[in-house]
Amino acid sequence: MKxxxxxxxxxxxxxxxxxxxxxxxxxxxxxFSGGKDSIVLVKLAQxxxxxxxxxxxxxxxxxxxxxxxxxxxxxxxVEELGLKLIIRKVQVxxxxxxxxxxxxxxxxxxxxxxxxxxxxxxxxxxDSCIGGARRDEEKARAKERVFSVxxxxxxxxxxxxxxxxxxMLNGEIELGQNVRAFPISNWTELDVWSYISxxxxxxxxxxxAHKRATFLRDGLIWSAEDDxxxxxxxxxxxxxxxxxxxxxxxxxxxxxxxxxxxxxTVVQEIxxxxxxxxxxxxxxxxxxxxxxxxxxEGYF
Amino acid sequence: MEVLKISTGGGVxxxxxxxxxxxxxxxxxxxxxxxxxxxxxxxVRGYDYLDFxxxxxxxxxxxxxxxxxxxxxxxxxxxxxxxxxxxxxxxxEYTRNMVTGASTSQVAIILIDARxxxxxxxxxxxxxxxxxxxxxxxxxxxKMDLVDYRKERYEExxxxxxxxxxxxxxxxxxxxxxxxxxxxxxxxxxxxxKMPWYKGSTLLDYLENxxxxxLYNKEETRFSVQYVIRPKTKDFHDFRGYAGKIYxxxxxxxxxxxxxxxxxxxxxxxxxxxxKKYQQASNRSSVTIxxxxxxxxxxxxxxxxxxxxxxxxxxxxxxxxxxxxEQLSLDKVYTLQHGIHKVLAxxxxxNYMVKTDxxxxxxxxxxxxxxxxxxxxxxxxxxxxxxxxxxHKDNGSFILIDNQSNNTVAVGFIK
Numbered sequence: 074m075k076x077x078x079x080x081x082x083x084x085x086x087x088x089x090x091x092x093x094x095x096x097x098x099x100x101x102x103x104x105f106s107g108g109k110d111s112i113v114l115v116k117l118a119q120x121x122x123x124x125x126x127x128x129x130x131x132x133x134x135x136x137x138x139x140x141x142x143x144x145x146x147x148x149x150x151v152e153e154l155g156l157k158l159i160i161r162k163v164q165v166x167x168x169x170x171x172x173x174x175x176x177x178x179x180x181x182x183x184x185x186x187x188x189x190x191x192x193x194x195x196x197x198x199x200d201s202c203i204g205g206a207r208r209d210e211e212k213a214r215a216k217e218r219v220f221s222v223x224x225x226x227x228x229x230x231x232x233x234x235x236x237x238x239x240x241m242l243n244g245e246i247e248l249g250q251n252v253r254a255f256p257i258s259n260w261t262e263l264d265v266w267s268y269i270s271x272x273x274x275x276x277x278x279x280x281x282a283h284k285r286a287t288f289l290r291d292g293l294i295w296s297a298e299d300d301x302x303x304x305x306x307x308x309x310x311x312x313x314x315x316x317x318x319x320x321x322x323x324x325x326x327x328x329x330x331x332x333x334x335x336x337x338t339v340v341q342e343i344x345x346x347x348x349x350x351x352x353x354x355x356x357x358x359x360x361x362x363x364x365x366x367x368x369x370e371g372y373f
Numbered sequence: 374m375e376v377l378k379i380s381t382g383g384g385v386x387x388x389x390x391x392x393x394x395x396x397x398x399x400x401x402x403x404x405x406x407x408x409x410x411x412x413x414x415x416x417v418r419g420y421d422y423l424d425f426x427x428x429x430x431x432x433x434x435x436x437x438x439x440x441x442x443x444x445x446x447x448x449x450x451x452x453x454x455x456x457x458x459x460x461x462x463x464x465x466e467y468t469r470n471m472v473t474g475a476s477t478s479q480v481a482i483i484l485i486d487a488r489x490x491x492x493x494x495x496x497x498x499x500x501x502x503x504x505x506x507x508x509x510x511x512x513x514x515x516k517m518d519l520v521d522y523r524k525e526r527y528e529e530x531x532x533x534x535x536x537x538x539x540x541x542x543x544x545x546x547x548x549x550x551x552x553x554x555x556x557x558x559x560x561x562x563x564x565x566x567k568m569p570w571y572k573g574s575t576l577l578d579y580l581e582n583x584x585x586x587x588l589y590n591k592e593e594t595r596f597s598v599q600y601v602i603r604p605k606t607k608d609f610h611d612f613r614g615y616a617g618k619i620y621x622x623x624x625x626x627x628x629x630x631x632x633x634x635x636x637x638x639x640x641x642x643x644x645x646x647x648x649k650k651y652q653q654a655s656n657r658s659s660v661t662i663x664x665x666x667x668x669x670x671x672x673x674x675x676x677x678x679x680x681x682x683x684x685x686x687x688x689x690x691x692x693x694x695x696x697x698x699e700q701l702s703l704d705k706v707y708t709l710q711h712g713i714h715k716v717l718a719x720x721x722x723x724n725y726m727v728k729t730d731x732x733x734x735x736x737x738x739x740x741x742x743x744x745x746x747x748x749x750x751x752x753x754x755x756x757x758x759x760x761x762x763x764x765h766k767d768n769g770s771f772i773l774i775d776n777q778s779n780n781t782v783a784v785g786f787i788k
Contacts, residue, residue: 080655
């Protein structure tokens with residue numbers, strides 16, 4: 074029996090896309106949030122260029138509202154792999170008066186990070202940003218191309234997207250434009266978790282069931298362990314066994330009740346799950362077209 | 374797990390989005406929050422049924438107009454397979470999206486409204502899927518509930534559709550017919566009790582039972598170098614790896630290969646996938662290979678097996694589908710991207726138009742507009758190493774890029 078490589082079609086496609094980014098662009102960057110999707114991206118990039126190092130830096134747009142566990146995890150990963158990490162802070166954009174902090178019950182820094190991101194892209198003259206967005210996450214994302222052109226204001230023009238045929242990716246752009254590249258476009262949440270399981274990829278502990286001080290609002294479970302999520306006095310704090318399905322800005326990321334404490338039990342839980350991943354993200358619930366509007370403004 | 378890519382096409386309002394929503398619903402792929410939002414919106418609009426099309430029509434303009442205007446990708450899986458559906462619009466102006474969806478699919482679903490039967494759009498979709506050599510076509514005759522589930526109507530439409538097949542160029546294409554009602558759920562996932570006369574599979578059963586080995590044609594091996602890997606580290610000081618994706622056949626250590634365009638001969642020394650070495654790698658895998666001779670290879674060069682050489686030319690004849698609002702200009706220099714290899718191209722002449730609808734259209738041979746399909750001759754500044762589209766889908770296709778707008782303006786299928 075010969076030692077034959079059996080193909081994982083999604084992995085092979087992602088590696089092909091990452092290599093196209095490195096080959097077609099002069100200054101790519103990988104947008105790293107510390108979440109599982111971007112950790113998987115780093116793993117795929119490692120595979121794409123082995124035995125060479127990943128030929129582009131990572132950039133983290135830090136809202137200042139991160140789960141502390143993800144930051145610790147991020148720094149370990151970067152050190153272990155000898156990667157270059159750029160951090161740009163939303164707090165700085167606020168201090169410079171470029172954006173204004175939201176107030177009230179539903180205040181979040183999720184939208185504010187778009188400005189910091191666009192400034193970061195301009196500062197380093199990045200011409201392509203690799204992101205971990207997936208088409209199964211949300212309806213507007215389902216229409217996103219693998220190479221998605223943004224104009225010099227970072228805007229996405231949904232109706233004038235370049236057609237993508239066969240495997241051919243057209244990365245030709247004007248100075249000032251950039252391309253958002255999405256290697257795991259065709260993966261589902263379950264695909265990501267199955268890959269984490271198969272490849273034994275480490276991810277931050279908040280993805281697994283843990284006891285946390287929480288309160289309920291609008292049917293969602295919010296962390297009460299920090300001052301970041303606004304809580305009214307009559308919103309009762311209770312300990313619950315929870316995990317997070319996404320690790321966005323703390324102020325808009327709700328937890329789900331779960332006893333899944335290992336990768337395999339999480340995979341099992343997702344198979345049986347009835348609430349979609351972004352169902353616990355309040356930013357999408359603001360309106361039917363929330364994501365599309367944010368994307369037009371330059372959000373990834 | 375096997376991944377099956379499907380594209381859907383049909384006319385306006387033939388219930389494509391409803392069909393996809395129904396598949397998601399019946400395979401329990403719709404999460405609770407999405408289902409709730411569909412229920413709420415259906416109720417607000419005063420429907421007495423669930424409007425499953427709400428599951429896929431994502432963009433603001435689409436919800437306003439109630440039509441699909443761009444390719445949306447929908448995912449679901451069964452225990453057996455993962456499915457990716459490219460939901461492409463029925464509007465005539467958006468033929469380019471249909472071509473896009475069909476280019477990466479192994480299966481095409483063409484919807485027909487049982488009341489309307491075969492219409493111009495049906496012919497267009499069939500022609501495009503035949504032109505793109507999509508292996509399997511499933512003709513779904515939808516809204517059977519509105520024609521009282523009559524067998525005669527189904528047979529009549531089937532007969533009309535079969536008349537389209539007479540002039541098709543890709544004769545090996547497999548074509549099947551399924552009568553169903555997406556709205557009521559007949560024959561989508563669950564067998565219909567209303568159509569006992571239909572003995573075939575439901576749509577999902579048919580997809581589940583497709584054999585993946587037969588969905589790709591047997592093609593020769595083509596390996597274009599995407600990226601040259603030179604780590605220059607202590608452990609890999611002289612390492613020179615060629616990263617790329619294998620199209621067609623498989624490769625094996627020891628294979629004798631020819632490098633294009635230099636025509637250097639060498640053999641494969643190692644095949645890497647990440648940090649592991651393999652003896653063999655199969656079709657469509659992204660690998661890194663090393664070679665036994667020190668040859669000068671850069672991005673865009675192509676490796677083929679010594680007995681499977683491609684055609685090499687600066688002049689090609691090709692069928693193209695024009696994808697952009699700005700029409701073809703015979704004076705312009707375009708960039709032709711063949712796989713990952715780019716050259717400059719000029720269109721020498723338009724040979725003839727390919728008709729895709731039932732209407733007799735003028736054979737105007739000086740202009741190509743958006744959605745037109747035609748045969749053209751191209752001259753290139755450098756040779757490409759290609760196959761005919763008939764023999765090799767990936768190495769027989771290209772895109773044209775406008776050098777001013779950078780837009781992808783056409784897709785070509787080389788003769």
